[in-house]
Amino acid sequence: MKAFAALLDGLVYTPSRNGKLRLLADYFRTTPDPDRGWALAALTDGLDQRHAKPALVRGLVEARVDPVLFRLSYDYVGDLAETVSLIWPDDGTAADTPLRLGDAVAALQTAGRSEVPALLEGWLDSLDADGRFALLKLIMGGLRVGVSARLAKTALTRLGGAPLVDSVSLAEIEEIWFGLEPPYVSLFAWLEGRAGPPPVDRRIAFRPLMLANPLEDGALETLDPDEFRAEWKWDGIRVQLVAGGGERRVYSRTGDDISAAFPDIVAAMDFDAVVDGELLVLRDGAVAPFNHLQQRLNRKRVTRQMLADHPAHVRLYDMLFDGDEDLRALPFDDRRVRLDDWMRRESPGRMDLSPLVPFRAWDDLSALRADARANGIEGLMLKRGDSPYTAGRPKGPWFKWKRDPMLADCVVMYAQRGHGRRSSFYSDFTFGCWRPDDDGKPELVPVGKAYFGFTDAELAELDKWVRGHSTERYGPVRAVEPGLVLEIAFDSVHRSARHKSKLAMRFPRVHRIRWDKPHHEADRLETLEKLVAE
Amino acid sequence: MPRTEKTSPETWLRVTPQGLYCAAGDFYIDPHRPVERAVITHGHADHARAGHDAVLTTPGTAVIMRSRFGAGAAKTYDEAAYGETRSFGDATVRLAPAGHILGSAQVVIEHAGTRVVISGDYKRRRDLTCDGFEPVPCDLFVTEATFALPVFRHPPDGAEIRKLLQSLARNPDRVHLVGVYALGKAQRVIALLREAGYDRPIHLHGALTALCDLYAAQGIALGPLRPVGRESKKGFAGEIVLCPPSSLRDRWSRGFPNPVTAMASGWMRVRQRARLRGVELPLILSDHADWDELTATLHDVQAPRVWVTHGREDALVHYARSHGIEAEALSLVGREEEGA
Numbered sequence: 113m114k115a116f117a118a119l120l121d122g123l124v125y126t127p128s129r130n131g132k133l134r135l136l137a138d139y140f141r142t143t144p145d146p147d148r149g150w151a152l153a154a155l156t157d158g159l160d161q162r163h164a165k166p167a168l169v170r171g172l173v174e175a176r177v178d179p180v181l182f183r184l185s186y187d188y189v190g191d192l193a194e195t196v197s198l199i200w201p202d203d204g205t206a207a208d209t210p211l212r213l214g215d216a217v218a219a220l221q222t223a224g225r226s227e228v229p230a231l232l233e234g235w236l237d238s239l240d241a242d243g244r245f246a247l248l249k250l251i252m253g254g255l256r257v258g259v260s261a262r263l264a265k266t267a268l269t270r271l272g273g274a275p276l277v278d279s280v281s282l283a284e285i286e287e288i289w290f291g292l293e294p295p296y297v298s299l300f301a302w303l304e305g306r307a308g309p310p311p312v313d314r315r316i317a318f319r320p321l322m323l324a325n326p327l328e329d330g331a332l333e334t335l336d337p338d339e340f341r342a343e344w345k346w347d348g349i350r351v352q353l354v355a356g357g358g359e360r361r362v363y364s365r366t367g368d369d370i371s372a373a374f375p376d377i378v379a380a381m382d383f384d385a386v387v388d389g390e391l392l393v394l395r396d397g398a399v400a401p402f403n404h405l406q407q408r409l410n411r412k413r414v415t416r417q418m419l420a421d422h423p424a425h426v427r428l429y430d431m432l433f434d435g436d437e438d439l440r441a442l443p444f445d446d447r448r449v450r451l452d453d454w455m456r457r458e459s460p461g462r463m464d465l466s467p468l469v470p471f472r473a474w475d476d477l478s479a480l481r482a483d484a485r486a487n488g489i490e491g492l493m494l495k496r497g498d499s500p501y502t503a504g505r506p507k508g509p510w511f512k513w514k515r516d517p518m519l520a521d522c523v524v525m526y527a528q529r530g531h532g533r534r535s536s537f538y539s540d541f542t543f544g545c546w547r548p549d550d551d552g553k554p555e556l557v558p559v560g561k562a563y564f565g566f567t568d569a570e571l572a573e574l575d576k577w578v579r580g581h582s583t584e585r586y587g588p589v590r591a592v593e594p595g596l597v598l599e600i601a602f603d604s605v606h607r608s609a610r611h612k613s614k615l616a617m618r619f620p621r622v623h624r625i626r627w628d629k630p631h632h633e634a635d636r637l638e639t640l641e642k643l644v645a646e
Numbered sequence: 647m648p649r650t651e652k653t654s655p656e657t658w659l660r661v662t663p664q665g666l667y668c669a670a671g672d673f674y675i676d677p678h679r680p681v682e683r684a685v686i687t688h689g690h691a692d693h694a695r696a697g698h699d700a701v702l703t704t705p706g707t708a709v710i711m712r713s714r715f716g717a718g719a720a721k722t723y724d725e726a727a728y729g730e731t732r733s734f735g736d737a738t739v740r741l742a743p744a745g746h747i748l749g750s751a752q753v754v755i756e757h758a759g760t761r762v763v764i765s766g767d768y769k770r771r772r773d774l775t776c777d778g779f780e781p782v783p784c785d786l787f788v789t790e791a792t793f794a795l796p797v798f799r800h801p802p803d804g805a806e807i808r809k810l811l812q813s814l815a816r817n818p819d820r821v822h823l824v825g826v827y828a829l830g831k832a833q834r835v836i837a838l839l840r841e842a843g844y845d846r847p848i849h850l851h852g853a854l855t856a857l858c859d860l861y862a863a864q865g866i867a868l869g870p871l872r873p874v875g876r877e878s879k880k881g882f883a884g885e886i887v888l889c890p891p892s893s894l895r896d897r898w899s900r901g902f903p904n905p906v907t908a909m910a911s912g913w914m915r916v917r918q919r920a921r922l923r924g925v926e927l928p929l930i931l932s933d934h935a936d937w938d939e940l941t942a943t944l945h946d947v948q949a950p951r952v953w954v955t956h957g958r959e960d961a962l963v964h965y966a967r968s969h970g971i972e973a974e975a976l977s978l979v980g981r982e983e984e985g986a
């Protein structure tokens with residue numbers, strides 16, 4: 113646990129990506145199996161602890177510490193694991209029999225529900241504050257040390273065992289990841305050159321996606337329009353459809369299997385291929401607002417009603433495999449021809465092609481993008497005709513060119529504590545616009561929530577403002593008096609029954625903090641209503 | 647002291663727009679607006695302000711005020727050593743050491759058989775740069791509460807300084823930039839480094855030199871100090887450079903190639919707070935009492951009543967009440983967290 117605690121501490125305080133990679137690689141290199149595998153699972157969010165839930169941990173600490181003091185501390189610190197690790201009574205004498213990470217996981221997995229509390233309590237007593245933090249993070253997840261699953265996997269590529277000439281690439285790890293289980297003993301053996309790649313059923317593998325970079329201001333001038341193709345950027349979620357050998361999978365952008373939520377799509381995947389496209393809700397050929405699609409996400413099961421009301425559809429734009437044939441090394445133009453042919457041949461239900469948008473000069477596209485207010489369109493994608501399908505986010509071949517956001521001045525109404533490194537700051541803001549109440553007097557109604565778009569320094573100021581102007585507290589949320597105006601940027605606004613204002617913004621973010629603007633001059637609800645995409 | 651007819655302190659001590667006011671002696675304690683008579687606990691900017699007519703404070707604080715605000719900080723100074731008494735109206739006043747920074751004092755007021763102690767900012771652990779806190783038994787204790795949550799437990803100073811020296815040994819190719827508040831923290835960190843045997847010159851940002859010189863002139867040995875000049879910031883690999891916290895992320899610090907960014911503050915106890923400030927090496931060193939020191943002090947001064955100010959009042963009020971002490975939060979406007 114000590115090495116893992118030191119790793120987490122190092123990761124928290126090391127800002128640079130390279131620094132983090134070095135720490136991770138050092139840890140994986142010097143820590144034995146199965147400890148390092150469990151740590152990897154915790155870092156990639158793959159560790160499932162059935163019994164050690166936050167409520168249990170809270171119960172343990174409230175038996176030791178005055179619950180009022182605990183609540184006030186938690187309110188300040190924001191992160192449960194950190195609060196408990198700091199507040200747990202400690203006489204400064206940590207036990208000298210170190211707790212091994214693998215032993216802790218094994219003990220938790222074999223323990224019955226009723227045995228877990230005593231187990232946990234004993235460990236918390238024997239560890240120092242850093243050790244308690246690491247243990248609690250391990251079992252409760254949500255590490256928040258600024259390491260994505262992808263970064264952890266990247267660190268694995270730097271492990272390089274001596275006998276290996278070529279080290280394993282990130283794409284190779286990601287391709288088999290779906291078939292691996294913690295504590296990943298066979299994976300480490302492969303990475304260290306002691307064994308071949310772990311055997312997995314590759315037919316249903318997720319293939320890491322190729323991602324686009326945002327188009328920077330002025331970048332177009334340096335690009336040759338003849339070398340690029342344009343497509344609409346659809347406002348759905350990116351999916352990869354994998355079918356073959358009787359198996360079918362719908363994978364999200366990150367490789368999560370979301371097939372269960374989309375049985376309508378799965379039923380239509382009567383083919384042997386891997387294709388890339390945008391998942392949408394489509395009615396009578398028209399793309400429904402994004403929040404309709406959202407209702408279909410994160411479900412273990414879908415009702416017949418939901419399937420009928422929110423029919424799913426995939427708009428395809430790339431092809432990775434046709435049968436067993438890997439097309440990824442081909443240029444985009446060739447893959448597109450293969451995709452067109454394949455569509456004509458197979459014509460799967462619930463799928464269509466995302467059309468290429470013809471243009472001669474960049475100005476043609478600028479005009480199209482400016483007018484693109486139709487439902488379901490977020491802007492344009494630019495893809496080099498000669499680009500192979502490269503996993504990750506290579507610089508140069510693909511760009512996303514979003515249309516300009518809409519803007520509204522809104523008044524902060526509630527603030528909630530953030531997550532991760534912002535967990536002790538009020539960083540999630542619910543804001544509203546003015547409308548007349550029943551007596552014709554102006555009242556605020558919430559129209560959205562935003563939690564980014566400001567710098568760390570601005571966050572500190574916002575936090576201070578919230579703490580100085582709160583009127584009520586509900587757990588991690590504070591109500592504040594009207595007084596602070598945020599200029600909110602958003603991609604579109606839709607009707608929504610879930611909100612009191614009957615409106616919902618898509619992708620709202622803080623564009624500017626209007627410290628200067630009197631709150632009664634913020635926007636009215638009717639202004640937003642005029643922007644609704646029907 | 648004569649403990650005959652006790653009065654209720656709120657009849658002669660109250661919060662006003664200028665700050666805490668003692669009606670029995672017609673003076674203010676740490677007022678944040680100019681007043682005729684002020685008693686100043688210590689030199690931090692949220693306690694000592696310029697423009698008062700008459701100021702009563704310790705000689706140490708008077709030196710700091712003159713240096714910070716110039717000769718016109720106050721019309722007259724009455725410099726009282728710890729323990730000396732003064733009479734104002736029906737009240738007598740003396741200053742007792744608070745252990746916070748050089749010259750820092752608690753204000754002990756007696757009136758009509760009642761003794762009130764206003765702690766100012768304080769800490770209980772040893773500090774080589776100032777006199778240690780003296781617990782004064784009293785009827786009402788007005789305490790600070792900067793770190794009044796049980797998550798704040800400052801580790802031993804020596805262990806934190808060792809963290810800095812170990813990092814220096816591990817990264818001899820990197821300059822160590824340490825963010826410290828200019829008054830108190832800077833000098834304490836230097837003194838702790840010297841105590842740990844570090845005898846190389848310590849380099850200072852321009853904003854720290856005057857106060858370090860002031861401490862040295864007061865007889866506090868700080869060893870060799872070197873101002874960082876305007877020239878190249880390339881030659882500092884393996885050295886310690888102290889600067890104000892705000893300079894850790896400004897243009898000044900960007901001139902140093904590949905620095906280890908450290909910060910000495912009690913807030914560093916909370917990881918995500920440290921991380922948000924971009925600190926790579928957090929050093930938990932505070933000039934304020936931590937939770938254990940605050941609660942121990944409540945018991946040491948044996949006051950049946952406590953007023954809590956300056957920070958996280960809720961938790962300390964709760965603690966006091968659950969230990970049979972009458973307690974309430976006192977909101978004083980204008981208090982900042984300087985020197986934490």
Ligand SMILES: [Zn+2]
Pocket residue numbers: 688690746767984985
């Ligand atoms: Zn102070």
Ligand SMILES: [Zn+2]
Pocket residue numbers: 690692693767956981982983984
């Ligand atoms: Zn203060």
